[in-house]
Amino acid sequence: MSLKHQAIKDAALIAVLASILFVQQLALSFLPNIQFSMLLVVLYTKVLGFKKTSLIVIIHVMVINILSPFGPVIPMHIPSMLVAWLIVPILLTTVFKKVERVFTLASLGLLFGFIYGWAFIPVSVLVTGIPFWEYLYMDLIFELIMGISNFLTIYWLYEPLKKMLISQRDKYYHDFKA
């Protein structure tokens, strides 16, 4: 497969997976912080690697902020959101590269729920003037909900989805080669 064809295949795959990420988040927007996004980002990172997942995350953050009625309250939250989501592939391909056990990944998902919330603190405190401790305290419950949602979705769905995605990925690239 030539580099050009490989790039086309990659672009199509990234677009499809970013769409899945976007649609599920939009569909679940009425539930505060309950979503499959963390599961999908962890899954994409483990199956596709850092580069493709980062592109998916960048597309997702751009699209969710342009198209979603539940996008950021202020545009200055966009960098926070981008950093918050990019932390996942960065950590999973560096510090936690060797982590494969589903329970450990689910526990990291729980932790990411809090890290995601904390990523919004600098802008919220410095730009909107919300007091730091009050923000930290009031956001804890949402971080907890996101963390629990991350834990349960990764714990139950990561393994079957990983098998399916690997098989689809191999088939996708193999079919092209053939």
Added chain:
Amino acid sequence: MKGIALKVIVSLIVLSIAAFLVHYFFIQNQASNDGTFHLVIMDASETIVYEGDLEFFEGDTFYDVLDRNFELTTQPPTFLGIVIIGIENDEFTILTNFTDDFLAIEVYEDGAYRKTAEGAVLIEPEDGQLYRLRVEQVSEGPSS
């Protein structure tokens, strides 16, 4: 089968811990004893339309006390409680639209009123405390 049973048990433990923490967050917002607090309500022109002491009882939230003493207009219950957008009695009426303006809840601390980070349902009334409800324009930005 054993793996699924383990997953169910772990999930139930995690959910129980989460439920306990969420419950803890809510239950501590109820008054632990009876008392009174002082309330000031200001309209959009910063005119005081109400000032007085309100009695509360053990188990009340700040919202419960307001609801007992005034007619409240609220947004539909959200995840973290109820948003008060209007308040009135026989002598005054305040109604915000929660888009251009809203009812800020403030508590008196260290010599000045400070906006609370919590909604009325999450505020635990404290005996002798001073509270203020004030119409704030969204464009006003953070209060000092």
